[in-house]
Amino acid sequence: MLKANVILAAILSCASLASAHYTYPTLLVNGQATGDWVNVRRTNNFNSNGPVTDVSSADFRCYTSQTNARSSTANVSAGSRIGFQSNQAVYHPSVTNVYMARAPGDVSSWDGSGEVWFKVHEVSANTNGGTQMTFPSQNSNKVEFAVPRNLPSGQYLVRVENIALHGASSFGGAQFYISCAQINVTGGGSGNPGPLVAIPGVYTGREPSIMLNIYYPVPRTYNNPGPAVWTG
Numbered sequence: 001m002l003k004a005n006v007i008l009a010a011i012l013s014c015a016s017l018a019s020a021h022y023t024y025p026t027l028l029v030n031g032q033a034t035g036d037w038v039n040v041r042r043t044n045n046f047n048s049n050g051p052v053t054d055v056s057s058a059d060f061r062c063y064t065s066q067t068n069a070r071s072s073t074a075n076v077s078a079g080s081r082i083g084f085q086s087n088q089a090v091y092h093p094s095v096t097n098v099y100m101a102r103a104p105g106d107v108s109s110w111d112g113s114g115e116v117w118f119k120v121h122e123v124s125a126n127t128n129g130g131t132q133m134t135f136p137s138q139n140s141n142k143v144e145f146a147v148p149r150n151l152p153s154g155q156y157l158v159r160v161e162n163i164a165l166h167g168a169s170s171f172g173g174a175q176f177y178i179s180c181a182q183i184n185v186t187g188g189g190s191g192n193p194g195p196l197v198a199i200p201g202v203y204t205g206r207e208p209s210i211m212l213n214i215y216y217p218v219p220r221t222y223n224n225p226g227p228a229v230w231t232g
Contacts, residue, residue, distance in 0.1 A: 020092070021049035024160050024179035026085040027074055028144055033085055034074055040181045042069040051164065051175035060200040061112055062159065062180035070108045071182050078151050078188040083144030084160040084179060092164035092175065093135040093214060095224050096123040096143050099159045099199065107155035107182045117159070117202070118193040121145035122224045130220035137162060148232025150191030155184045159199070169213040171205060195227045202226055
């Protein structure tokens with residue numbers, strides 16, 4: 001009986017853990033969902049919802065080492081709103097970054113390697129001068145932003161990165177929830193996106209915005225990791 005109770009507790013613990021995690025399977029275009037894993041490459045965690053914790057791993061880019069997934073490419077006009085929708089509300093205290101990278105040709109056959117990524121959007125944390133830390137990303141089920149009007153036309157990977165910080169007080173404790181979508185930007189401009197970074201490579205995992213205790217003492221300030229947002 002005792003053994004059965006232990007096994008049941010372990011099963012319930014795993015189920016609870018999975019329910020606390022999430023994925024970003026859906027691309028949003030002007031507020032409309034395009035369907036799960038239609039324009040988003042299916043990630044390794046499509047069943048488990050588990051995060052990436054190693055910022056140096058190949059999975060830190062698009063999390064597709066096991067699925068080797070590609071997706072359909074959505075047509076998106078420069079200046080329109082796009083984003084990602086999660087499969088459930090974001091459970092953890094977290095911040096969010098969105099990166100883009102222009103493919104040299106057909107994005108369907110491109111892996112996004114090299115110093116090609118630039119940040120286009122971020123959702124940070126509020127610290128209230130060190131008295132209380134709040135997270136606008138928490139309890140939300142989507143992140144949206146405007147495609148810069150001056151972004152050159154072409155095919156791009158769009159990568160969402162939600163960083164859960166509840167266990168970030170030790171190295172490797174931050175959890176990254178990642179997805180990559182494929183889009184074709186039309187009606188773009190002549191902007192020069194940057195600064196450009198490589199993913200993996202953009203973080204060491206020891207940045208003060210990735211390795212920190214969000215509970216005590218409450219940080220006086222918080223800045224999302226990575227380069228500045230390119231707005232065009």
